[in-house]
Amino acid sequence: MNQSDTPIVKRKLAFFERYLTVWVLVCLVVGVALGKLLPDLTRRLSGLEFGRGSQVNVPIGILLWLMIYPMMLKVDFSAIGGIAKRPKGLLVTLFVNWLVKPFSMALLAWVFMQHIFAHWIDAEMARNYTAGLIILAAAPCTAMVFVWSHLTDGDPVYTLVQVAVNDLIMLVAFAPIVMLLCGVAQVVVPPKVLITSVVVFIVIPLTAGWLTRTTLLKSHGKEWFEQKFLPKFHPVMINALLLTLVLIFAFQAENLVSKWFAVLLLAAPIIIQVYFNSSLAYLLMRWLKVPQNVAAPGALIGASNFFELAVAVAITLFGPGSGAALACVVGVLVEVPVMLSVCKICNASGKWYQTPFSETPATN
Numbered sequence: 001m002n003q004s005d006t007p008i009v010k011r012k013l014a015f016f017e018r019y020l021t022v023w024v025l026v027c028l029v030v031g032v033a034l035g036k037l038l039p040d041l042t043r044r045l046s047g048l049e050f051g052r053g054s055q056v057n058v059p060i061g062i063l064l065w066l067m068i069y070p071m072m073l074k075v076d077f078s079a080i081g082g083i084a085k086r087p088k089g090l091l092v093t094l095f096v097n098w099l100v101k102p103f104s105m106a107l108l109a110w111v112f113m114q115h116i117f118a119h120w121i122d123a124e125m126a127r128n129y130t131a132g133l134i135i136l137a138a139a140p141c142t143a144m145v146f147v148w149s150h151l152t153d154g155d156p157v158y159t160l161v162q163v164a165v166n167d168l169i170m171l172v173a174f175a176p177i178v179m180l181l182c183g184v185a186q187v188v189v190p191p192k193v194l195i196t197s198v199v200v201f202i203v204i205p206l207t208a209g210w211l212t213r214t215t216l217l218k219s220h221g222k223e224w225f226e227q228k229f230l231p232k233f234h235p236v237m238i239n240a241l242l243l244t245l246v247l248i249f250a251f252q253a254e255n256l257v258s259k260w261f262a263v264l265l266l267a268a269p270i271i272i273q274v275y276f277n278s279s280l281a282y283l284l285m286r287w288l289k290v291p292q293n294v295a296a297p298g299a300l301i302g303a304s305n306f307f308e309l310a311v312a313v314a315i316t317l318f319g320p321g322s323g324a325a326l327a328c329v330v331g332v333l334v335e336v337p338v339m340l341s342v343c344k345i346c347n348a349s350g351k352w353y354q355t356p357f358s359e360t361p362a363t364n
Helices: 020-037 039-047 058-073 077-085 088-116 123-138 145-151 156-184 191-220 222-251 253-258 260-287 292-303 307-318 323-348 350-357
Strands: none
Touching: 020 039, 020 222, 020 253, 020 323, 039 222, 058 191, 058 222, 058 307, 077 156, 088 123, 088 156, 088 260, 088 292, 123 156, 123 260, 123 307, 123 323, 145 156, 145 292, 145 323, 156 191, 156 292, 191 222, 191 307, 222 253, 222 323, 253 260, 253 323, 260 292, 260 323, 292 323, 292 350, 307 323, 323 350
């Protein structure tokens, strides 16, 4: 059956996914209220670390694990081989993720934070904001990828492969890119701390997810694994996400309230980066005749960020009250509503995207 003959089934979004922007705003209000009304409790929670001086917060670390581990359970590395026959979409996404996005964000951060907004930000804080924006852009989206793909009726297998390949590349590329670009931005990044963060938040959950998946698929089968086991983690992931946002906003309450103007300034390069990279990926895939159910989620993957890892690394390197951490938190605030708007644009442009190739359906 050709792609053009495949019936399009609109998926109904779950209540949580449909109102993601609302939940983020609710978490913002609750988190800021917690930070301002219960400062002692917030300080105690913020001071809980995995080892003295590690700056890896225990509550956030546990909650991130509860989000990342179930996500890693969905990663099927055996599916990578099937994409070899239609690699264009994957290659475009990897090109945007690793050769465009970190460097374009570094440029945007440098232009906005250290030049355009230089009159409102002191030099040291500008470097901190720049570092945070670089960390945010250097981590391709993982946890939210499947939500964006779901919203755009994306090819689930192809999306899964994109996540798997990005995770593999992240293991070796994330730390060097951050160190390189932050070095250019005159920010000293301790390599040992950064690599430790990558191991804790990527290597360990990825390995645990792979071992669990492999073991349970062999012992219980694919149907039980996908229909019985994985759904149990959905409410866990939702609650972990909401609690993570609440804690992040609580730890940053003073910054969010006292530096609300900085929040607005930081939003500018993030918004430009999202629209630029998603447009670039989407147009490149259209030019290469990639099917839209691969192009739309691919464009979204190429523009969104693994904010859980970014916030964790920024907190680890610079502390929970730092400008770098604030920049990553602003990324959380901005990304959800902006990415939802990109989803709507991709869905609305389906006819335009397919029309030039309707007579010769794409196979790549």
